[in-house]
Amino acid sequence: MRSSSAFWPALALTAPLVLFLAFAYALPFFGVALWSVTLPEPGLGQYERLVGDPLVQSVFLRTFRICLIVTVIAVACAYAVTYVWVRGSRLQRRLIEICIFVPFWISLLTRAFGWLALLSTRGIVNSSLQALGLTDGPLALVRNEPSVIAGMVHVLIPFAVLPLASAMRTVDERMLLAARGMGASRLRIFWSVFVPLTLPGVIGATLIVFVFSLGFFVTPAILGGGRSIMVAELVYLRMFQSPDWGLGAAISVALVVIVAALMGLLARFARLGLTGGGR
Amino acid sequence: MRIQRPGPVAVVLALLVGVFLLLPLLAVVPISFTPGRLLTLPKGSLSLTHYRTLFENPDWLRSILLSARIGLFTSVLSTTLATSFALGIWMLQPRFSQLLVGFVLLPMIVPPVVSAMTLYFLLTGMSQMSHSIGFDSVVGVTLAHTVMTVPFAVVMVLVALAQLDRRIDLAARGMGASVAQRILHVILPNIAFGVATAALLVFVLSWEEIGVTLFITSVDAITLPRLMWMGLRDNVDPAIAAISVVLIVVTLLILLARMVFQRRPEFEEE
Numbered sequence: 044m045r046s047s048s049a050f051w052p053a054l055a056l057t058a059p060l061v062l063f064l065a066f067a068y069a070l071p072f073f074g075v076a077l078w079s080v081t082l083p084e085p086g087l088g089q090y091e092r093l094v095g096d097p098l099v100q101s102v103f104l105r106t107f108r109i110c111l112i113v114t115v116i117a118v119a120c121a122y123a124v125t126y127v128w129v130r131g132s133r134l135q136r137r138l139i140e141i142c143i144f145v146p147f148w149i150s151l152l153t154r155a156f157g158w159l160a161l162l163s164t165r166g167i168v169n170s171s172l173q174a175l176g177l178t179d180g181p182l183a184l185v186r187n188e189p190s191v192i193a194g195m196v197h198v199l200i201p202f203a204v205l206p207l208a209s210a211m212r213t214v215d216e217r218m219l220l221a222a223r224g225m226g227a228s229r230l231r232i233f234w235s236v237f238v239p240l241t242l243p244g245v246i247g248a249t250l251i252v253f254v255f256s257l258g259f260f261v262t263p264a265i266l267g268g269g270r271s272i273m274v275a276e277l278v279y280l281r282m283f284q285s286p287d288w289g290l291g292a293a294i295s296v297a298l299v300v301i302v303a304a305l306m307g308l309l310a311r312f313a314r315l316g317l318t319g320g321g322r
Numbered sequence: 323m324r325i326q327r328p329g330p331v332a333v334v335l336a337l338l339v340g341v342f343l344l345l346p347l348l349a350v351v352p353i354s355f356t357p358g359r360l361l362t363l364p365k366g367s368l369s370l371t372h373y374r375t376l377f378e379n380p381d382w383l384r385s386i387l388l389s390a391r392i393g394l395f396t397s398v399l400s401t402t403l404a405t406s407f408a409l410g411i412w413m414l415q416p417r418f419s420q421l422l423v424g425f426v427l428l429p430m431i432v433p434p435v436v437s438a439m440t441l442y443f444l445l446t447g448m449s450q451m452s453h454s455i456g457f458d459s460v461v462g463v464t465l466a467h468t469v470m471t472v473p474f475a476v477v478m479v480l481v482a483l484a485q486l487d488r489r490i491d492l493a494a495r496g497m498g499a500s501v502a503q504r505i506l507h508v509i510l511p512n513i514a515f516g517v518a519t520a521a522l523l524v525f526v527l528s529w530e531e532i533g534v535t536l537f538i539t540s541v542d543a544i545t546l547p548r549l550m551w552m553g554l555r556d557n558v559d560p561a562i563a564a565i566s567v568v569l570i571v572v573t574l575l576i577l578l579a580r581m582v583f584q585r586r587p588e589f590e591e592e
Binding site: 049050052053054055056057058059060061063064067068069070071072074075078120121123124126127128130131132135138139141142143144145146148149150151152153154155156157158159160161163166167197200229254257258260261264265274275278279282283291292295298299302306 | 327328329332333335336337339340341342343344345346347348349350352353403404406407409410411413414419422425426428429431432433434435436437438439440441442443444447465468469472476501526529530532533536537547550551554555558562563566569570573574576577
């Protein structure tokens, strides 16, 4: 029952933010899209480079590969953590909560720096290994792909926890009870009943983590040390080191298209989860 | 009653992940007490040199103050816009409110680097009107941070509104309260904690923002993360360990304060 009297005031309340974002965000994005077809000269040249240039291609392929690996590891880790967070004892729940949410509030830079402190040539891991006599010289643990993956997984785990937790909380306890009543072992209940029931959450978490990982810039730039460049860093380099705004803009537009496609997929799965899953 | 408790394997795995999550934060602490000028573990003696640098080097102090100021402006602007928007959506609830919410959440979903490029376009355009409002200015950074943080504030306030009992508002309306009275005297007091949390979150997000800030600042508006970035990229400065420890402690204190304040409304409800 909504009265029409509140319609105009309510609309007026939403207007400032909508207008602000229209002018400060949507409009400039079209400007960037315009750059992609006008710089350095009008035409679709930049998009041809996007599919033809071996450097751009290799960066895109590396980005997809790293993001895929990161997504699988992050969702798997998040599943273990969320399982204990949702179903564990009170103490376990509190501990997990601290582990998930304290890093979540800490700046990306601080966390990337933490990895440097751990993994760099004079860092904690190398100096302890040497002190223990396990290695002679420092190992190259940082400024490579595995360290980028570790840093990204670290940032993305909390984002996977939230969709997983909401899926795990809606699991009908009676299903598990029924499985046990029919004599299923604990392991069997977990793999054949619990995991399939939480699958919509897993799919949601996977898509969210993958979408977020695509745009990563700070963590790979610091931990990758300029060797394994990802798409976002390529945009930065094309903007500020070898001014090539057209290509930077074309990559941005391509990223938005990819993300929009993935979000469309997510929306479809979310609807399936609402109507098909649950009960 | 939960029949399926996590078994020992699950608990061990979860704890390993937990350690993985805390490890880089803990690693910063010993490094920050090193007396040397390199990123090493302290050998023998601990030193507070790098903490002293934070107070003595005017660059650090200046960027801390700048970040705090931008964070405050952003927090006020972003939370005000978000609260007004969320109230409108809550009262409106038509079909297209979903579309509106989707639109304002865009900066959260679009890859940050694309937003950075977009805001770079906006601010360089504004610079042509006046240098004090566009690229590399406090106003420019505040505008950009507002764009980037406002979706988070909207989500926070919408969540707070979702928990509000609509009948309170209906009662006020039934007794003839105007829209302004309903908002000021009925709705806002009931979602105050949610709005405050949104303001806090926006401040923290702006205070830490680096992805977009890198694109839109060069020499004047050096925020704290921007200064840290410069120290991290060239040769790693141990002063960053000290500032990191300070940031972690401040964040923990804020989270703790939030928990203390959150207790109360929960008790009142039950």
